[in-house]
Amino acid sequence: MPVKAYDLTGRTALVTGAASGIGRAAAILLAEAGAAVHCADRDEKGLRQTTERISAAGGTARAHPLDVTDRAQLAAAVDEAVRTDGSLDVMANIAGIMHSSTVLETDDADLDRVLAVNFKGVLYGCQEAARAMIAQGAGGSIITMASGAIDTGAPGLLCYGAAKAAVVQLTKTLASEVGRHRIRVNAVAPGWIRTPMTDHHSERDDSRDPGRDPAGDPGDRPRSRIEEAMTHAAPLGRVGEPEDIAHAVLHLASDASSFTTGQIMRPNGGVAMPW
Numbered sequence: 001m002p003v004k005a006y007d008l009t010g011r012t013a014l015v016t017g018a019a020s021g022i023g024r025a026a027a028i029l030l031a032e033a034g035a036a037v038h039c040a041d042r043d044e045k046g047l048r049q050t051t052e053r054i055s056a057a058g059g060t061a062r063a064h065p066l067d068v069t070d071r072a073q074l075a076a077a078v079d080e081a082v083r084t085d086g087s088l089d090v091m092a093n094i095a096g097i098m099h100s101s102t103v104l105e106t107d108d109a110d111l112d113r114v115l116a117v118n119f120k121g122v123l124y125g126c127q128e129a130a131r132a133m134i135a136q137g138a139g140g141s142i143i144t145m146a147s148g149a150i151d152t153g154a155p156g157l158l159c160y161g162a163a164k165a166a167v168v169q170l171t172k173t174l175a176s177e178v179g180r181h182r183i184r185v186n187a188v189a190p191g192w193i194r195t196p197m198t199d200h201h202s203e204r205d206d207s208r209d210p211g212r213d214p215a216g217d218p219g220d221r222p223r224s225r226i227e228e229a230m231t232h233a234a235p236l237g238r239v240g241e242p243e244d245i246a247h248a249v250l251h252l253a254s255d256a257s258s259f260t261t262g263q264i265m266r267p268n269g270g271v272a273m274p275w
């Protein structure tokens with residue numbers, strides 16, 4: 001028998017980054033759990049694939065092509081979710097970009113671009129969702145996507161790590177401000193997850209290694225130097241899949257986590273074990 005606390009029937013979720021990787025897996029899983037899912041992303045083709053998969057499995061999904069750096073577009077998606085499904089119960093801010101440059105290489109344009117998507121885009125999503133949830137008076141769950149980068153000083157990840165650290169601060173601050181409205185706010189800080197984002201990063205890294213063939217068979221996994229390092233570093237002996245993180249999102253979205261707010265969940269295979 002399914003566990004009732006994980007049942008999202010009658011709830012509405014908005015998921016950004018839903019055209020690919022973790023966001024797509026989360027949108028699909030939330031729909032499987034019964035939620036009506038509003039899928040937002042700037043990649044229209046990927047969005048269509050996600051909503052078609054949800055619909056084909058009997059779920060309810062609607063596509064919102066948008067850029068999370070545009071507050072008005074996010075506000076319109078929140079309004080449409082409330083108008084079509086009567087409420088917004090779950091907001092999962094998953095859209096993000098990876099950027100790699102050393103501290104000495106980093107320029108203003110890099111910093112502005114990464115902060116705009118990975119921090120401001122999340123801030124806008126949190127603000128618009130919290131306003132709608134406060135107005136409807138029925139509580140809700142807001143989820144943000146941080147990263148294992150918050151726990152370390154990985155070379156090249158200044159902009160990315162700084163934006164994710166800011167997301168954690170946003171998560172804790174908002175949690176302390178909206179708890180009295182029964183709105184919970186939590187972050188997920190995944191370890192290395194196999195998605196188009198990390199595939200791209202691996203290929204760039206491998207292209208610096210003459211012993212590697214970045215065009216090699218992607219089925220021959222672990223397929224990159226970074227993945228191999230992450231696999232060896234993880235007590236669980238593997239890197240993650242998008243579904244690993246989707247389950248963390250489902251937990252935080254559902255009543256199973258009804259006493260959890262302002263927390264960072266770290267599905268990372270055990271790579272980092274901070275207090």
Ligand code: NAI
Nearest residue numbers: 017019020021022041042067068095096147192193195197
């Ligand atoms: P992905 O590249 O597969 O998916 C990211 C999605 O965000 C894409 O569909 C992209 O179109 C969308 N997006 C990017 N900028 C956007 C914008 N301005 N407006 C609207 N949509 C936009 O990447 P992945 O791996 O699924 O990452 C999802 C989130 O998880 C990101 O926030 C990432 O930082 C985070 N994360 C990923 C990890 C990994 O190992 N893959 C580890 C830790 C965190």
